[in-house]
Amino acid sequence: TEDIITDLSKISGLHVIARNTAFTYRGKSVTMTQVAQDLGVRFVLEGSVRKAGERVRITGQLIDGNDGSLVWADRYDRDLTDIFAIQDDITHTIVSQLEVRLLPEEKAAIGQAPTENIEAYTYYLRGRHYLHLRTRAFLTLARRMFARAVELDPQYARAYAGMATCDSLLASWHQMEISVDDILATTGRALAIDPDLAEAHAARGLALSFANRRDEAAAAFARALSLDPNGYEANYYFARFSFANGDLEAAARHFIRSIEIDPNDYRSPLHLQNLLPSLGRPEEGERYARLGLxxxxKALMEHPEGSGPAQLGAAALARLGERDRAKEWLARAMAIDPDDIHAQYNAACVYALLGDIERAIDILESYLAHASGERKRWFIHDSDLDPIRDHPRYQKLLEFTR
Structure with missing residues (x-):
């Protein structure tokens, strides 16, 4: 499904809903006309995949969202090794049925399989799943999956991009010793194989942003977004980059786009409740706080081992005036990851919002002494910390950012 969506999104004559948005309807009892109305699309593609041993059965049908009529349907019973040929067949059939005219470069792009190795593809999909969970343990596991995919297919560009993204997050967010040059070398391998791979440009932008090479990072993110405006990583990490560099309008746009792309993304709405008041949009910020919470x-229920939802949620609850719940969520986050540097930073935000200014500053003095350049710039623009900015000790904190 992901590859069919990716291929169709490369066609300029089509507007394709992103994978994570489309997947919110999986397993739900809804009519295709309702789905089309909700998503603002004319046609809906649905189907199923069943695997038995080395055989796979794929069914697909294209439905007119206006009246629910069937435009096209087919069933494919093939060997598992034919999976990419089936995807290519479905993509071209949809283009033909919708009478979309392909540009030469679009025709070449949708005919290119990401890998010919089914086992490598399976490891890549596992890596994508673990990557989105973003704890140190899951990022380490995701990197192993991508690395295994590369071992099986050394020409698998997307797997190299996945490795680079994991390395950037492990180095910046979890203080692992991984050099930026090594990460950029990995993105270079991906781009040498596929110069137009949006995931690789986004991974490069992420690495450059953590290295404080801001002009290069902005160019890499811009390239990723021009190639794939529906890419979650490009939108989310460019939003973070924009916020850290004081471009709050751009940050808001791309956080909102991230929410549209990934219905499970709790981070973007919780970041929006932070930055929108600085743009004079406090009511909108409160709505996003409720959505983020x-x-x-839901994320805490599905993955109780991760502290991220509790960290950001605690600050949102403090902003909303729910002091007791904010303290409960913060206590949960610190119980899970007491030594996590970002848990400590978010704890300082909660204490600042709750009025415990001295405690917040104590934590920030330790945090800023070891924070990356991007995190120091984030601190400057973080409205959660507005309550401490008039304190005499605040000037000393600013010295860490210079």
């Missing part, structure tokens, strides 16, 4: 609660 709803998604964060």
């Amino acid at each position: 709803e998604r964060a609660e």
